[in-house]
Amino acid sequence: MTxxxxxxxxxxxxxxxxxxxVSLSVDEGQILALIGANGAGKSTLLRxxxxxxxxxxxxxxxxxxxxxxxxxxxxxAQGIAMVxxxxxxxxxxxxxxxxxxGACSRRKGPWTLAKVYDLFPILKDRRSLLSTxxxxxxxxxxxxxxxxxxxxxxxxCDELSLGLAPMIVQDIYKTLQSVSATGVxxxxxxxDINQAINSSDNFLCLREGEMVLxxxxxxxxxxxxxxxxxxx
Amino acid sequence: xxxxxxLSNSGWKIETPLxxxxxxxxxxxxLAAVPFFGGTxxxxxxxxxxxMIAMAQAWNLLAGYTGxxxxxxxAFIGIGAYGLFMVTLKGGxxxxxxxxxxxxxxxxxxxxxxxxxxxxxxxxxxxxTWVLAELFRIxxxxxxxxxxxxxxxxxRVLREIPRDFRNxxxxxxxxxxxxxxxxxxxxxxxxRFGLAIRTVRDNESSxxxxxxxxxxxxxxxxxxxxxITGCAGAVAYLNTMFVTTSAAFSIEWSAFxxxxxxxxxxxxxxxxVIGALVYFFLREWLADFGTWYIITxxxxxxxxxxxxxxxxxxxxxxxxxxxLFPAGAxxxxxxx
Amino acid sequence: xxxxxxxxxxxxxxxxxxxxxxxxxxxxFGIMRIVNIAHGDFLVVAAYLGVVIVGLVGINPIIAIAIIxxxxxxxxxxxxxxxxxxxxxxxELTPLLITFGISxxxxxxxxxxxxxxxxxxxxxxxxxxxxxxxNIHIGxxxxxxxxxxxxxxxxxxxxxxxxxxxxxVRATVDDPEVSSLMGVDTKKIYSLGMxxxxxxxxxAGALYGIKSSFSxxxxxxxxxxxxxxxxxxxxxxxxxxxxxxxxxxxxxxxxFKIHAGWGAxxxxxxxxxxxxxxxxxxxxxxxxxx
Numbered sequence: 082m083t084x085x086x087x088x089x090x091x092x093x094x095x096x097x098x099x100x101x102x103v104s105l106s107v108d109e110g111q112i113l114a115l116i117g118a119n120g121a122g123k124s125t126l127l128r129x130x131x132x133x134x135x136x137x138x139x140x141x142x143x144x145x146x147x148x149x150x151x152x153x154x155x156x157x158a159q160g161i162a163m164v165x166x167x168x169x170x171x172x173x174x175x176x177x178x179x180x181x182x183g184a185c186s187r188r189k190g191p192w193t194l195a196k197v198y199d200l201f202p203i204l205k206d207r208r209s210l211l212s213t214x215x216x217x218x219x220x221x222x223x224x225x226x227x228x229x230x231x232x233x234x235x236x237x238c239d240e241l242s243l244g245l246a247p248m249i250v251q252d253i254y255k256t257l258q259s260v261s262a263t264g265v266x267x268x269x270x271x272x273d274i275n276q277a278i279n280s281s282d283n284f285l286c287l288r289e290g291e292m293v294l295x296x297x298x299x300x301x302x303x304x305x306x307x308x309x310x311x312x313x
Numbered sequence: 314x315x316x317x318x319x320l321s322n323s324g325w326k327i328e329t330p331l332x333x334x335x336x337x338x339x340x341x342x343x344l345a346a347v348p349f350f351g352g353t354x355x356x357x358x359x360x361x362x363x364x365m366i367a368m369a370q371a372w373n374l375l376a377g378y379t380g381x382x383x384x385x386x387x388a389f390i391g392i393g394a395y396g397l398f399m400v401t402l403k404g405g406x407x408x409x410x411x412x413x414x415x416x417x418x419x420x421x422x423x424x425x426x427x428x429x430x431x432x433x434x435x436x437x438x439x440x441x442t443w444v445l446a447e448l449f450r451i452x453x454x455x456x457x458x459x460x461x462x463x464x465x466x467x468x469r470v471l472r473e474i475p476r477d478f479r480n481x482x483x484x485x486x487x488x489x490x491x492x493x494x495x496x497x498x499x500x501x502x503x504x505r506f507g508l509a510i511r512t513v514r515d516n517e518s519s520x521x522x523x524x525x526x527x528x529x530x531x532x533x534x535x536x537x538x539x540x541i542t543g544c545a546g547a548v549a550y551l552n553t554m555f556v557t558t559s560a561a562f563s564i565e566w567s568a569f570x571x572x573x574x575x576x577x578x579x580x581x582x583x584x585x586v587i588g589a590l591v592y593f594f595l596r597e598w599l600a601d602f603g604t605w606y607i608i609t610x611x612x613x614x615x616x617x618x619x620x621x622x623x624x625x626x627x628x629x630x631x632x633x634x635x636x637l638f639p640a641g642a643x644x645x646x647x648x649x
Numbered sequence: 650x651x652x653x654x655x656x657x658x659x660x661x662x663x664x665x666x667x668x669x670x671x672x673x674x675x676x677x678f679g680i681m682r683i684v685n686i687a688h689g690d691f692l693v694v695a696a697y698l699g700v701v702i703v704g705l706v707g708i709n710p711i712i713a714i715a716i717i718x719x720x721x722x723x724x725x726x727x728x729x730x731x732x733x734x735x736x737x738x739x740x741e742l743t744p745l746l747i748t749f750g751i752s753x754x755x756x757x758x759x760x761x762x763x764x765x766x767x768x769x770x771x772x773x774x775x776x777x778x779x780x781x782x783x784n785i786h787i788g789x790x791x792x793x794x795x796x797x798x799x800x801x802x803x804x805x806x807x808x809x810x811x812x813x814x815x816x817x818v819r820a821t822v823d824d825p826e827v828s829s830l831m832g833v834d835t836k837k838i839y840s841l842g843m844x845x846x847x848x849x850x851x852x853a854g855a856l857y858g859i860k861s862s863f864s865x866x867x868x869x870x871x872x873x874x875x876x877x878x879x880x881x882x883x884x885x886x887x888x889x890x891x892x893x894x895x896x897x898x899x900x901x902x903x904x905f906k907i908h909a910g911w912g913a914x915x916x917x918x919x920x921x922x923x924x925x926x927x928x929x930x931x932x933x934x935x936x937x938x939x
Contacts, residue, residue, distance in 0.1 A: 131830055132829075133826060133829075133830070152829070152834075153826075153829040153830050154829045154830075154831075154832050154833055154834045154835070157829070157830055157831060157832035158832050162830075163830045165827055165830065169824060169827045171819070171820040171823040171824055171827070171828075172823055173819045173820075173822070173823050174816065174819060174820055174823070178816050178819075178820075179820075181813075181816065182816065182817070182820050182828070182831050183831055185817060185831045185832040185833050186831065186832025187832075227831070231831065231832060376742070380742075382741075382742055382745055382746070384686070384749060426921075428925075429921055429924040429925050430924070432924050433880075433924070435684075435741040435745070436678075436684030436686070436741065436744075436745045437684065437876075437880065439684075439686075439745060440684070440686070440872070440873065440876045441924070443869075443872075443873060444873055444876075444877070444917050444920060444921065445921075447870075447873060447913070447914075447917055448914065448917045448918065448921070451910065451911070451913060451914040451917070452914065454910070455908075455910045455911065455914075564753075564869055565753075568749070568753045571746065571749065572750075575746060603761070604757040604758075604760055604761050605761070607753060607754075607757050608754050608757050608758060608761075611750045611751075611753045611754040611757075612750075612754060614746070614750050615732075615746075615747055615750040615751070615754075618743060618746050618747055618750070619732070619735055619736075619743075619747070622743070
């Protein structure tokens with residue numbers, strides 16, 4: 082069943098357009114990887130879905146309803162959660178308070194503070210510390226846990242691997258796959274192409290705001306991807 | 314411009330539009346003739362308008378171009394006025410030359426207070442300027458040497474000067490003040506110093522990193538604005554011949570100045586002039602309605618800030634390509 | 650010796666009032682980054698509300714606080730929602746100019762409605778009652794104000810650190826964008842923040858009306874005192890504002906004892922001296938806004 086459908090999306094920042102007619106769809110329980118060089122428009126796409134930017138043109142449909150242009154907090158209440166680029170935990174709040182913030186939209190579902198601690202036991206040990214005292218990997222776990230607390234149907238993950246050791250990145254992606262197995266759809270923006278393609282069902286490559294290649298994990302052709310990624 | 318091109322060989326040149334200054338010169342000549350046929354009442358009003366234009370330009374220089382909002386301009390208005398009165402009454406200097414001396418007093422105080430005030434940013438800087446005004450207001454009110462609570466009057470000194478000469482001189486001084494302020498601000502903003510000013514407003518740390526002496530720029534602008542405001546305050550009270558602390562150091566001065574600049578168009582040279590005209594028009598028109606006049610002005614100002622932040626001049630400039638006093642570089646393609 | 654102790658005590662008691670008044674200003678800045686220049690005028694509005702209520706119902710003005718605070722709360726919510734939310738997050742100039750405009754309008758409207766005469770709220774015998782400790786007499790009413798200040802500060806601290814609402818407010822202050830991604834309606838949070846700030850101003854204003862005589866023009870002074878309190882105490886620190894209030898109170902009492910007209914003046918001088926010597930304030934928190 083299609084959870085998210087985007088059709089001919091044009092979006093950007095004021096006078097600067099960053100996305101030119103992007104279309105995609107994500108089914109329930111699917112993982113879609115977005116790859117592309119810096120500035121290709123990947124984060125812009127996530128920001129448009131989550132409501133931080135309003136589309137200039139085009140359609141964003143979620144659960145059959147149009148959500149383009151709605152406010153972020155309304156979209157969050159519908160079940161779309163984001164793990165932002167750079168983690169962006171709240172520096173004045175403790176680890177536990179950060180995770181609890183994810184539950185602000187009060188959506189019903191399987192995820193609770195206890196379950197998040199089961200998933201990431203090390204966070205339970207550190208729960209009264211200020212979030213700034215965690216290591217990069219732990220912060221990433223906390224950011225994921227925070228997003229899960231809203232019981233999302235669609236999870237948007239922006240550059241999870243940035244600044245993290247490869248082993249930790251692999252752990253986090255394994256966790257994401259187990260989350261996906263519970264029926265949650267994921268859109269993952271990832272710089273590490275191999276990681277992206279290996280952890281996802283489908284991938285989409287953006288260059289300068291346009292879609293230049295689509296594919297699945299099985300049929301991935303490295304040469305074609307490199308060409309799409311870098312252009313001429 | 315393409316690689317290898319410089320300004321001189323690229324086919325572009327920087328223009329200094331002279332239409333604004335030319336219009337201004339004509340206007341000044343016309344206005345200078347007013348004392349020959351105008352009545353005292355009209356001339357008094359025009360002195361107020363000229364003083365307000367100067368004050369508004371000074372505030373605009375601070376807030377619109379350098380990014381420093383002050384709600385304490387009355388400090389310098391009062392210091393300028395009291396400077397003039399004290400120098401004239403106690404020093405025996407003629408009141409007309411004292412206008413400049415009043416400005417100098419204000420500039421000096423600005424120079425001394427600036428380092429302390431610059432520790433504050435944004436709204437805190439604004440309120441800090443208000444505290445400065447209060448310091449002076451309270452000090453003078455409690456000191457009989459400066460006239461205390463009952464204020465000072467120039468009546469005795471001015472009685473020895475023929476009335477027509479007095480009115481004409483005040484008028485011409487005010488006109489000179491307004492015109493030279495416009496010219497000064499125009500020249501200043503089009504210079505390298507002007508460029509430095511605007512980089513400071515946009516981003517202080519970036520400005521610093523490209524070599525702009527941020528502290529020096531802020532200091533100079535503050536002192537210049539204080540000086541101009543002081544001169545204007547001196548002229549305004551020379552006009553009334555009587556000054557009290559509750560009038561000269563009143564927050565309402567800042568209120569009027571700010572409303573004038575906002576409504577006219579902040580960050581432009583033309584704006585404050587338009588704003589001053591609107592202000593006086595409204596004042597005369599609503600004169601019978603007491604404080605409703607200022608309530609209206611304040612409401613209009615808020616509405617402008619929220620819905621038309623570029624003010625009247627901003628609205629005009631958007632529709633028509635007139636630029637009388639453009640503060641930025643105007644580049645024009647050279648004809649080959 | 651008694652002279653000095655008495656000065657110190659009076660200064661601390663006065664400081665309690667400044668701390669309460671300053672808290673309202675500090676809150677709206679802490680949450681919305683809006684410095685409410687109309688702060689003092691809202692204090693005076695609260696005092697005039699007291700006049701109206703006492704005139705209509707005849708109750709003791711202290712009891713009227715129970716009506717004044719909620720009314721101001723609602724007014725703050727409405728003001729933020731209708732006007733000030735448009736100014737959040739943009740240029741610093743805008744909220745400053747808007748609240749300045751509101752300030753000017755407020756005190757002129759008050760003048761139209763109530764005239765320029767000075768008024769005062771009469772709370773009865775509590776105003777002259779005092780407790781004696783040895784040779785020193787401590788006014789009961791000023792002491793009550795200090796107590797109220799402590800209670801409000803503690804309550805606010807608990808709200809901010811021990812409740813879900815407080816957690817949301819702190820998160821929104823840290824990062825409004827991510828907060829909205831979590832489902833928080835940030836505009837509503839800002840409106841509630843202003844409502845809370847105005848409720849505190851309402852309490853402080855009513856107490857102000859009882860302790861002093863006021864007129865439409867006295868708001869300006871109260872703004873400056875609240876502002877000096879916040880700056881001396883250090884921006885970003887709730888308890889710093891309390892300390893700042895004490896410092897200002899003591900300075901003003903000393904000035905007043907030297908010569909009756911110099912109370913506020915001494916406060917302004919100390920404030921300026923502070924800027925030269927320790928501009929970040931007594932208890933500044935990291936790199937808050939100055």
